[in-house]
Structure formats: C-alpha cells, structure tokens
Amino acid sequence: MTSLLSDLNPQQLEAITLPHQSVLVLAGAGSGKTRVLTTRIAYLIQSGQVSPSGILAVTFTNKAAKEMLTRITAMLPINPRGMWIGTFHGLCHRMLRSHYQDAGLPQAFQILDSADQLALIKRILKDLSADDKKFPPRQVQWFINNAKESGLRAAYVTIDDVFSRHMLEFYQAYELQCHKVSAVDFAELLLRSYELLSRNEILCQHYRERFNHILVDEFQDTNPLQYKWLKLLSGTGTKEAAAVFAVGDDDQSIYAFRGAYSGNMKDFERDFGITKIIKLEQNYRSHGNILDAANALIENNSERLGKNLWTAEGRGEPLRVYNAPNDFDEAAFIVEEVKTLHAEGIALSEIALLYRSNAQSRVFEHSLFNAAIPYRVYGGMRFFDRQEIKHALAYLRLIANLDDDGALLRVINFPTRGIGARSVEQLQEDAKVQGGSLWAAALLKCDGEVSLPQESHKSLKGVAKFVFLIMTMRQSCGELALPQIVECMLIHSELLTHYAKERESSERLENLNELINAATSFVHEAGNDSLAEFLAHASLEAGEHQVGSDRDALQLMTVHAAKGLEFHTVFLSGLEEGLFPHENSLNESNGIAEERRLMYVAMTRARRRLYLSFTQSRMLHGQTRYNIASRFLDEIPQTCLKWMQAAPRTSFRYSNSTNPISTSASSIQLRSSNSSRGGWKIGQSVMHAKFGTGVIINCEGCGSDARVQVNFDQAGMKWLSLEYAKLSTV
DNA sequence: CCCCAGCCGTTTTTT
DNA sequence: ACGGCTGGGG
Numbered sequence: 120m121t122s123l124l125s126d127l128n129p130q131q132l133e134a135i136t137l138p139h140q141s142v143l144v145l146a147g148a149g150s151g152k153t154r155v156l157t158t159r160i161a162y163l164i165q166s167g168q169v170s171p172s173g174i175l176a177v178t179f180t181n182k183a184a185k186e187m188l189t190r191i192t193a194m195l196p197i198n199p200r201g202m203w204i205g206t207f208h209g210l211c212h213r214m215l216r217s218h219y220q221d222a223g224l225p226q227a228f229q230i231l232d233s234a235d236q237l238a239l240i241k242r243i244l245k246d247l248s249a250d251d252k253k254f255p256p257r258q259v260q261w262f263i264n265n266a267k268e269s270g271l272r273a274a275y276v277t278i279d280d281v282f283s284r285h286m287l288e289f290y291q292a293y294e295l296q297c298h299k300v301s302a303v304d305f306a307e308l309l310l311r312s313y314e315l316l317s318r319n320e321i322l323c324q325h326y327r328e329r330f331n332h333i334l335v336d337e338f339q340d341t342n343p344l345q346y347k348w349l350k351l352l353s354g355t356g357t358k359e360a361a362a363v364f365a366v367g368d369d370d371q372s373i374y375a376f377r378g379a380y381s382g383n384m385k386d387f388e389r390d391f392g393i394t395k396i397i398k399l400e401q402n403y404r405s406h407g408n409i410l411d412a413a414n415a416l417i418e419n420n421s422e423r424l425g426k427n428l429w430t431a432e433g434r435g436e437p438l439r440v441y442n443a444p445n446d447f448d449e450a451a452f453i454v455e456e457v458k459t460l461h462a463e464g465i466a467l468s469e470i471a472l473l474y475r476s477n478a479q480s481r482v483f484e485h486s487l488f489n490a491a492i493p494y495r496v497y498g499g500m501r502f503f504d505r506q507e508i509k510h511a512l513a514y515l516r517l518i519a520n521l522d523d524d525g526a527l528l529r530v531i532n533f534p535t536r537g538i539g540a541r542s543v544e545q546l547q548e549d550a551k552v553q554g555g556s557l558w559a560a561a562l563l564k565c566d567g568e569v570s571l572p573q574e575s576h577k578s579l580k581g582v583a584k585f586v587f588l589i590m591t592m593r594q595s596c597g598e599l600a601l602p603q604i605v606e607c608m609l610i611h612s613e614l615l616t617h618y619a620k621e622r623e624s625s626e627r628l629e630n631l632n633e634l635i636n637a638a639t640s641f642v643h644e645a646g647n648d649s650l651a652e653f654l655a656h657a658s659l660e661a662g663e664h665q666v667g668s669d670r671d672a673l674q675l676m677t678v679h680a681a682k683g684l685e686f687h688t689v690f691l692s693g694l695e696e697g698l699f700p701h702e703n704s705l706n707e708s709n710g711i712a713e714e715r716r717l718m719y720v721a722m723t724r725a726r727r728r729l730y731l732s733f734t735q736s737r738m739l740h741g742q743t744r745y746n747i748a749s750r751f752l753d754e755i756p757q758t759c760l761k762w763m764q765a766a767p768r769t770s771f772r773y774s775n776s777t778n779p780i781s782t783s784a785s786s787i788q789l790r791s792s793n794s795s796r797g798g799w800k801i802g803q804s805v806m807h808a809k810f811g812t813g814v815i816i817n818c819e820g821c822g823s824d825a826r827v828q829v830n831f832d833q834a835g836m837k838w839l840s841l842e843y844a845k846l847s848t849v
Numbered sequence: 850c851c852c853c854a855g856c857c858g859t860t861t862t863t864t
Numbered sequence: 865a866c867g868g869c870t871g872g873g874g
C-alpha cells in the first residue's frame with residue numbers, strides 16, 4: 120500500500136484515496152492523470168473497498184483502455200478479466216452481447232464501422248431513388264449519427280422543414296434495414312445499451328449493484344448520450360448509487376465538432392450533487408516558460424472552470440518563434456533545427472512536428488525526404504481500413520452470417536469471377552421480390568447446381584461458383600481454429616493469388632498475412648476462438664495506423680492526434696490566421712475558443728523546447744495565400760519568447776531576399792501595425808457603405824492587390840479590394 | 850471489364 | 865494542387 124501511494128502530491132493522494140462519493144477531478148495537462156486513475160483503481164481493490172468486478176472504467180480510445188489495463192496489472196497481481204475496462208463502445212458491446220435477447224438483437228448481430236454504415240446508406244438512398252446531389256450520403260450519415268448521439272430514435276426526431284423530413288425518411292429506412300440485416304452501428308451500440316438499461320429495470324438494478332465505482336477518463340469529451348448512459352448506469356440519487364470518478368480538463372476539450380459536450384462537466388456537478396472538485400495543477404512535464412505561455416494563452420477563454428498549471432522545475436528555455444517567408448522556408452528551418460537537435464543527441468522520436476491540418480504535412484515530408492531524415496506520419500489509413508483487409512473481412516463476415524448483404528456485395532465479384540453489374544442487379548431485384556437476403560436469392564438462382572457432387576465443382580460458373588466457394592469455406596470452419604479459418608479463406612477466395620498478380624502488391628500481401636497474425640493474437644488475448652467476436656474486434660478496434668517500423672523517426676501529426684502525447688521538443692507550425700485558428704472556426708459559435716484550446720493542447724505537449732512558426736505566404740488549394748500571424752502569438756507574453764533569425768542554410772527553395780520582412784522586429788510590426796493589409800485583421804468587424812456591417816474572415820494579396828473576404832450580416836459573403844472598397848472599423 | 854477524363858471537395862476524428 | 869470518386873467510352 121505504501122509503495123502504491125508514494126511520490127504523490129497532496130491533490131493526487133486526495134483523489135486516489137477519496138471515500139465512496141462522486142467527484143470531479145480537473146486534471147491539467149501533464150498532471151499525472153492516468154497515474155491517478157489507475158492508482159485509484161488499484162488502491163480501491165487493494166484496500167478491500169471493492170472487488171475487481173465492482174469496477175467499471177471507461178475511456179474513449181482502445182489505446183487508453185489498454186494503457187490503463189497494463190498499468191493496473193503491473194500494480195496488482197489480479198486477473199483483469201473481471202474488471203470492466205474499455206471504451207464506451209466496447210463496454211456497451213459487451214453488455215449487448217450478454218443480453219442480446221433483452222436488447223432485441225439476434226445473437227449474431229454485426230457491427231458496422233463508419234465505412235460500412237456509409238455503404239449501407241448509399242444502398243438505401245439508391246433503393247429509394249433519392250437524388251444524391253440533393254442528399255449527399257455523408258450528410259445523411261451525419262444526420263443519423265447526430266440524432267442517435269442525442270439519444271433520438273427516428274420516431275422522436277422533430278421535423279421543421281421539407282429537407283429534414285426527407286432526412287427522417289432515410290433515418291427510418293436505415294433503422295429498418297439495420298434491423299433486417301441485424302446490423303448495429305457505433306452510435307447504436309450506445310443507444311441500444313442505454314435503452315436496454317432504461318427499459319429493463321431488473322438488469323439495470325443488477326449492474327447498479329455490481330458497479331460500485333465508475334471511473335471516466337477524458338470526461339470533457341463525452342457526448343450527451345454517453346453522459347445519459349453514465350447517469351443511468353451509476354443510478355445517481357438512488358440508494359445503491361455508484362461513486363463516479365470523472366477525470367477531465369475543460370481546457371483540453373477539442374472534439375466539440377464531433378459531438379463532445381464539455382458542458383457535461385457542469386451538468387455533472389449539478390446532477391451528481393458534486394461537493395468536491397479536485398484540481399491537479401502541478402505539471403510534471405514541461406518547463407516554466409512553456410507553462411506560462413500556455414496559461415497566458417488559455418486565460419483568453421471565458422467560461423473556464425479555472426485552473427493554472429505550475430511546475431517545480433525551472434523556467435527552462437524561452438519558446439522559439441520563427442517567421443518564415445513561405446512554407447518551403449518554414450520546412451527548411453525546421454529541418455535544420457531537427458538536424459541540430461539530433462546531432463546534440465535528442466532522439467528523433469522525441470521530436471514532434473505538429474500542424475493544424477493534414478494538408479500541411481506534404482511540404483514537410485518533401486523537405487524531410489530530401490534531407491534524409493526518417494519520419495513517421497500519423498493519421499490516414501488504419502490496418503482494418505485497408506482495402507485488402509476489408510475484402511478479407513467481408514469474406515469472413517459472409518462466412519459468419521450468410522445474410523450480410525454488404526459483405527456479399529463487396530466480394531461477390533472480387534477477385535473477378537465473371538459476375539457483372541447486371542447479374543448483381545438481378546440478384547438485388549430477386550432479393551427484393553423474395554423479401555430475403557442477397558445470399559438467399561443467389562442460392563435460389565443456382566438451385567441444384569451446387570449440390571452436385573464435388574468432382575464437378577470446377578465447371579461451375581458465376582454465381583454458382585461463388586455460392587459453392589462460400590459454402591465450402593463455411594463447412595471447413597467447423598473443424599478449424601480461427602487463424603486457420605482466416606488462412607483458408609485467404610487461399611480459397613483467391614485473394615492471395617489475386618494480389619500476388621498485381622504490381623507493387625507486396626505490402627498488401629504482407630497485410631493479409633498480418634491478418635492471420637491478428638487472429639492468432641486475438642485468440643491469445645481475448646481467450647476466445649469465435650469468428651463473430653473477432654469480427655466485432657476488427658470493427659471496434661481499427662488497429663494501428665501503420666505497421667510499426669522500429670527505427671527512430673521524427674513524429675509528424677495533427678495537433679488533435681498529439682493529444683495525450685509528450686515530446687522533448689515540439690515544432691508547432693503554421694501559426695497563421697486562417698490556418699490556426701482555422702478560417703472555418705470563425706463562423707462557428709465558440710469556434711475561436713476551441714481553436715485556442717487546441718493551441719493549448721499543442722503547446723503543453725512539449726517538455727523542454729517549443730518552436731512556434733508562421734509564414735507570410737503559403738500554397739493552399741493550388742493558390743498562394745498571404746497570411747498574417749496567428750492572434751494566438753499575440754496572446755503569449757513576449758517575455759516567454761525568443762524570435763529566431765533564419766539559420767544559414769544550404770538549400771533554399773526560395774530566397775527570402777525579395778521579402779524585407781524577415782527579422783523579428785518587423786515581424787512584430789507586421790502583426791501589430793498597418794503594414795501589409797492596411798491593418799485589417801481576420802475576425803475584425805467592419806462597416807461598408809453599401810453592404811453594412813460584417814466580419815473579415817479572409818484576406819489575400821499585398822499592396823494594391825490586397826483583398827479581404829467579408830461575411831456581411833445582411834449581404835452575405837463578399838470579396839472586396841481594399842484599394843477601392845471603403846471599409847471602416849466598427 | 851477496365852481505364853481514364855472530368856468533377857468535387859479540401860479542419861480536426863474515435864468508435 | 866491534388867486525390868478520390870463517378871460515369872462514360874473503348
């Protein structure tokens with residue numbers, strides 16, 4: 120026990136040893152949040168206050184869940200299976216599996232990932248002959264998920280115009296189709312689980328009695344449905360109410376755009392009768408200048424719960440600011456600095472290059488490639504998202520459930536076996552008439568043919584050949600272990616031979632072989648040999664972005680992707696109005712505040728050194744854009760900053776000699792005075808004689824070419840040339 | 850059945 | 865600028 124609780128600061132200790140009551144823990148960046156969460160669980164169990172089965176801990180990502188489990192099992196010699204530790208979706212899935220009948224689901228329900236869901240929506244829209252110009256599938260998907268994440272079934276969605284009436288129609292058709300093919304999408308996992316608990320009192324009671332302690336990570340990222348789920352499951356206000364240990368940081372809420380509602384923290388205080396808020400403000404990660412700068416920046420947000428990070432370490436280095444003439448030069452500067460740091464002994468993997476949007480990575484990759492600096496880009500394709508893996512999984516899904524129309528459509532003619540679009544259409548029509556699945560229609564179509572003795576199967580063609588293939592694979596499943604099922608499928612489907620024929624396919628073949636390994640380790644870790652469970656695992660956990668290369672490499676990622684990570688040195692690039700804060704955020708309510716939090720997250724990733732860079736011009740969407748420095752730079756005390764000169768460099772793409780503004784002094788001037796665009800700033804309110812009042816949301820060009828884009832309250836969006844338009848400040 | 854031209858969108862993203 | 869998707873033509 121003593122070793123468990125040693126080296127903790129008073130606030131951490133208080134949080135960990137708090138008696139059975141709900142609490143809100145405001146955990147700042149680098150304040151030892153994960154340690155507090157895991158140590159509390161270990162403490163509760165070790166002190167006999169709760170058995171492992173009385174614990175429910177929920178996170179947002181599989182990575183975080185895994186990390187938590189690893190740390191707990193390192194502290195305590197217990198079997199982790201009894202604890203419910205996982206993502207919201209994972210835990211809801213676990214619950215639905217156990218009570219599928221009560222939840223109104225068949226035992227073999229399948230999970231749709233976003234891509235599967237989109238494909239299904241596309242099919243439905245086609246079926247309804249909806250105009251996909253007027254109703255883009257993505258928007259329909261957004262509408263459905265949004266409704267579900269607000270806890271709304273189609274029957275309860277309110278319609279206030281023609282458009283949403285159509286959307287609702289699609290939602291209803293989608294619900295029907297999901298039911299028909301027993302498919303459950305991500306939001307549905309939560310909604311189903313919520314409805315199960317709210318309708319089935321006995322079951323709800325059972326879980327309330329079981330889970331004495333509920334711990335929630337990244338509480339600021341919960342959406343309304345997740346909050347309702349927690350509230351219901353915890354039974355707050357009842358006799359047997361669980362103690363909810365909610366850990367979050369309102370200043371690190373950066374996922375409002377996907378439905379996260381950080382207002383849940385305030386609601387939590389109210390709904391759970393919180394009397395105790397514990398603030399973890401001591402930062403163990405960064406040096407003083409970095410924290411001071413981050414604190415000063417976030418101070419500009421209103422409606423904060425309030426928190427100030429501090430460190431027992433020294434001030435450390437100042438933040439280094441660099442103003443580049445253009446994006447190529449910015450990249451060149453960073454490359455030089457990375458080289459120097461690496462030469463000084465900093466591992467490349469300890470250096471991160473962060474940007475606001477993925478498009479920015481291209482220039483960096485180009486420069487890094489030329490400089491022969493190994494780098495790794497995060498984001499993009501995940502293992503289970505890859506085409507070849509999707510195809511393989513579709514075969515497995517079809518084996519597990521013959522009525523999975525989506526899976527059938529994906530592989531009926533892949534690799535090609537002479538089943539064209541016409542035959543598929545015919546099948547779809549047949550299925551519609553028969554009211555059954557595509558598989559049933561296919562079976563009927565080649566009635567008799569496939570039941571012929573095996574010797575003649577080689578002569579089978581088209582649909583009959585496909586039906587025979589699937590039936591054969593299904594048969595052999597009964598005798599094989601999961602990895603062998605995967606292997607058998609890869610061979611008999613001829614996916615392997617197909618990709619072997621393709622040029623530059625070694626990576627695809629590698630991935631397909633990796634799928635066998637994935638099955639092996641799944642059996643090992645989950646202690647489960649079920650194909651259906653493996654498929655659920657594949658949907659719920661998209662896997663790593665890329666097969667991990669072990670060599671030391673510079674880390675490139677968006678700021679969002681960097682959340683939760685830390686590095687010795689961080690390069691934060693593209694600090695320009697329109698990019699960071701992103702121009703789209705200007706139109707959103709509280710958009711700037713969210714961008715500022717994003718900036719806060721980015722800055723607090725750095726332990727020892729933080730670079731901030733911005734450019735005067737950069738290529739975006741094929742056009743050169745002229746930018747002014749981000750307002751966020753102005754919000755950092757100058758005393759924390761050190762303005763950098765361009766280091767002498769060998770490889771300039773563009774000389775900066777044509778642009779006089781490259782020294783630190785004039786950079787400041789550029790931002791604060793009327794140099795390049797007559798002092799007009801993005802976000803500024805302006806008045807125009809004809810169009811009235813509006814807000815500048817964009818600007819480009821210099822001197823007589825300078826133009827600003829203004830969003831007028833009445834007249835809407837206009838581009839105005841500053842030379843002619845008479846704008847005045849409001 | 851495959852290929853290519855043209856068109857669209859282009860902030861952030863986990864499950 | 866560029867990549868992904870669609871639809872028409874070979």
